Structures are given as structure tokens and as C-alpha cells.
Amino acid sequence: MAVIAAGRVAGIPLALETAPAFVVLGIADIATGIAWMRGEAPSAWARATGVAFVIWGIHKFDYPFIRPVEWLAPVGYLFGAVLSLLIAILVLISYFEIVKRRLTASEERYRALFTDSTSVMLLIDSESGVIVDANAAATAYYGWSHDEMCGMRVDEINTLTAEEIRSEMKRAAEQEKNHFRFRHRHADGSVTDVEVYSGPVQVGDRSLLYSIVHDITRRVTAERELENTRAGLETLVLERTSELVHANEELERATRQKDEFLASMSHELRTPLNSVIGFSGTLLRGLAGDLNDEQKRQVEMISRSGSHLLELVNDILDLERIDAGMAEVFERMSAEKGLWFRATVEPGVSLVTDRRHLEQILWNILGNAVKFTRDGGVSLTVNGVDSFVVFEVSDTGVGIDPMRIESIFDEFVQVSQHAGSSQGTGLGLAISRRLADLLGGRITVSSVGGEGSVFKLEVPTTPPPVDVGGPVASRKNVVERHLRCLIIDVVELGCLHRPSSDRFFQ
Numbered sequence: 001m002a003v004i005a006a007g008r009v010a011g012i013p014l015a016l017e018t019a020p021a022f023v024v025l026g027i028a029d030i031a032t033g034i035a036w037m038r039g040e041a042p043s044a045w046a047r048a049t050g051v052a053f054v055i056w057g058i059h060k061f062d063y064p065f066i067r068p069v070e071w072l073a074p075v076g077y078l079f080g081a082v083l084s085l086l087i088a089i090l091v092l093i094s095y096f097e098i099v100k101r102r103l104t105a106s107e108e109r110y111r112a113l114f115t116d117s118t119s120v121m122l123l124i125d126s127e128s129g130v131i132v133d134a135n136a137a138a139t140a141y142y143g144w145s146h147d148e149m150c151g152m153r154v155d156e157i158n159t160l161t162a163e164e165i166r167s168e169m170k171r172a173a174e175q176e177k178n179h180f181r182f183r184h185r186h187a188d189g190s191v192t193d194v195e196v197y198s199g200p201v202q203v204g205d206r207s208l209l210y211s212i213v214h215d216i217t218r219r220v221t222a223e224r225e226l227e228n229t230r231a232g233l234e235t236l237v238l239e240r241t242s243e244l245v246h247a248n249e250e251l252e253r254a255t256r257q258k259d260e261f262l263a264s265m266s267h268e269l270r271t272p273l274n275s276v277i278g279f280s281g282t283l284l285r286g287l288a289g290d291l292n293d294e295q296k297r298q299v300e301m302i303s304r305s306g307s308h309l310l311e312l313v314n315d316i317l318d319l320e321r322i323d324a325g326m327a328e329v330f331e332r333m334s335a336e337k338g339l340w341f342r343a344t345v346e347p348g349v350s351l352v353t354d355r356r357h358l359e360q361i362l363w364n365i366l367g368n369a370v371k372f373t374r375d376g377g378v379s380l381t382v383n384g385v386d387s388f389v390v391f392e393v394s395d396t397g398v399g400i401d402p403m404r405i406e407s408i409f410d411e412f413v414q415v416s417q418h419a420g421s422s423q424g425t426g427l428g429l430a431i432s433r434r435l436a437d438l439l440g441g442r443i444t445v446s447s448v449g450g451e452g453s454v455f456k457l458e459v460p461t462t463p464p465p466v467d468v469g470g471p472v473a474s475r476k477n478v479v480e481r482h483l484r485c486l487i488i489d490v491v492e493l494g495c496l497h498r499p500s501s502d503r504f505f506q
Helices: 002-010 014-037 044-061 073-115 136-142 162-173 217-284 293-316 318-324 326-336 355-371 428-438 472-483 490-497
Strands: 120-125 131-134 179-185 191-203 206-215 340-345 350-354 377-385 388-395 442-448 452-460 485-489
Touching (some): 136 206, 162 191, 191 217, 217 293, 326 340, 326 377, 355 388, 355 428, 355 452
Parallel strands (some): 340 377
Antiparallel strands (some): 120 131, 120 206, 179 191, 350 485, 377 388, 388 452, 442 452
């Protein structure tokens, strides 16, 4: 108004004073119309609204020129009013068209995600537990029609109690849990195991729960069968373990009985044999009177047979003979034959093994070395090599033919067969090799005829792993070996060259 008043004072015509304002308004209306016509997927009503806005904008360009003319001003105002009303109507229609289109798109998405889905889906009122909607897959799965399912309560399908159902629905609504396992009833009365994924969803002003249901009956059946199989296997393992424990107890009992028998038979057999040998020696020396030639020959036969039988008993009952004191025996045996006996032990060498088996092997090897050595002596060297302890026994005896070395470890094959002697029973080395195998080690031998032999016993510093699934005989050996397993400080082998009062491995 101030601009118009200033223009009149200055003598400027009214049309020129108001033209810029109407031009701007017209351009704005034309731009609005173009926006309506070029919108995203415009409908016919949107295009009509755009055309009306363009006409309205063009009409505003003539306002400055029509208003001064008295007879045109009313017509212009009437045309503008009608055009404004038409634009308002078109805008409303276009808006409702847009809302309808969006609602249609939402319904199509709902139909695609819910109604036409192949997964069983339900919409449930979280407050009342009433099924609000069910898709076609749900009606086919449960066996009820859509109308029947809509209005049913969840507890008519779920096998849980009403209180339990309300508790689970509350957890789903509060998003504390979204995965459940239930058992659902069907229209035909059958019950299946289902897996349900559920969560809250807002539909208008209602708070609902969506539920996606998967049938897991086959999986649950397989899990139950697997659990039954596992339980059966556990029972079977317990039974087999019980049988194994019982077998081990029987083996231990048998071992104890065997040891008791050996200890008893050791005395029962050796005492009369020593008496026979002793009295036959007394007769041969003439202490009980002179004997004729035939009597001497017969008594010599008795003495030889008794000595041979005593050596056989000694070899068979060797486990009990070990406790007599190895150091004293070998020192005495060497001294009686005029031989030297030396032992060299590497400091700090130790191993975990079966003490009695190791002593028996050394007893047999050292006994043979002293037995078949006429001049010189016997030496024992003990060293640690990697994860083994090596016992090396060397002598200056008659030696063994290299072609026959392996056969000396056979049962009842005597070293003396190759050494020109008739001593021994042929069991010592065979027993030693088997005992070495039990300890996880091995025995090797090298020899030069007329110069002597070298026996090497390699024993691991730790026991070999136990195979409890092996046959009964090997389990017996395992039980026997581990019942007697001790930590042996091999430095104590030095007692072999200490005073005779020291005990070997004492």
C-alpha cells in the first residue's frame, strides 16, 4: 500500500505499480502447475490440477490491466474465484487419489508378504491372544478355514497352558525373545512340533504379534532318535568299561596269584634241588665214603641233572630271583672266574619304566656275558641318547657267529650252541626280547668270533602309550607293567662297582 501511495503521489499509473507483484505470483502458480503435471506417475486428476494452476498463473498477469477497467474488473474477479474453487477441488481429488494409490501399494505388499506367502503366518492380538488374521498357508497347515481361524484363541492351537502362553506372548511383545519351540494342534486332532519366530508389529492403532511357524516334527524325531542312540552308546560304553575294569581286576588277581605261586615255588623247588646237588657233591668228594667207578658215574649224572634242572627253574622263576641283589651276584660271579667287572653311568640319566622287567633283562644279558667269558671281563655302560636310555653290555668272551646272531633270541636256542658250551636253557634271551618289547624298547647284538659280543638295550625314558582296547593278553601285560612303574635314577647303577653291601636299584 505504501508503494501504491508513493506511486500515485509521483503520478505513476496503477497498472505499472502492481505489475511486478502479479507477475511474480503468476510465475509461482505456473511453476506449481508444472510440478503437479510432472510429478512421480501423475494421475489424470494431478495433470488437471497442474493445468488449472498454469491457467491461474497466466490469469494473474492480466490483473494490473483488468482492474482499472470498470466493466472488466467484475468479470476478472469472477473468473479468478471460479478458477480458485476448481483448483481447490482438483487438489483434494488428487490428494485422495495419491492416498488411495499408496494404500493400494501397501495392500499389495501386505498380500505379497503375508497373504500369499508360502510360510505359515499368523497375526495375533497380544492382549487377548485372539488370532486376527491367518494366511492361506496357515489355513492349509492347520486344517481350519480362514473364517474359523480368525477369532480362535492361541491356546486352542498351542498345547501349553493359558498362563504359559501369556508369559511367552509377553516376552515376544517386549522383544525379550523371538524364537520359540511349541507343539501345535491341528483340526484333525494331530499334534506337531513347530518352531515359531514372533515379534511385535503395529497395524493402525493396534499392537499385534506376527508369528512365522515352521514344522520341525521330522527334525525333533531325528533329535530324539539321536539322543536315544547316544544314551544307548553311553550305556554300552559303561557296560564295556565295567567289563574292562572287571577284567583288569581279574588280571591283577591272577598276577598276584602268579607272583605268590612263583615265590612259593621258588622255595619249594630250589630247596630240594639244592639238597640233591649238595648231597651228590658230598658223595663225589668222598666225605660219606669211597665210591666205585660206576657209583661215581651215577652220582655225577645226578649232580649234572640237578644242576641243569636248577638252572631251568632259575630261568622260569627269574622274577623272584631279581630280589637277591644283582650287584653281589655279578661281583661274586666275576670274582669266582677271575674276571673284572666295570660299570660306567652317565650322570643325570633317568627313566620311567617297569623296574622288575628292566632288572630281569639286565640280569639275563649280564649273566650270559659272565657265563660265556673265560678271560678278561664284562663292562656295563649307560648313556642317554635322545629320548632313550641305552644299556650297553660288552664282554671279551668267545663271541657269536654273525650268521647265527638273530637265532639266539628264539626260545630254547642257547648261546652255548654257538659258543662251544652246554650251559643254560635257551629261555633267557627270548624272555629278554619280549620284555624289551613290552617296555617299548629293543635289544640288538653285534659280535666277533673269538673277541667278544656287545648287547645293546634301548629303553624309552617314558612308558609307551597304553592301548586299553587290545586283546586280553596285551592288556594283562599293560596292567602288569603300569602297576610296577617306578621312577628309576640310573645313576644308582653305579652301585655295581661299589661295595657289595649296596643293593642294585636299592
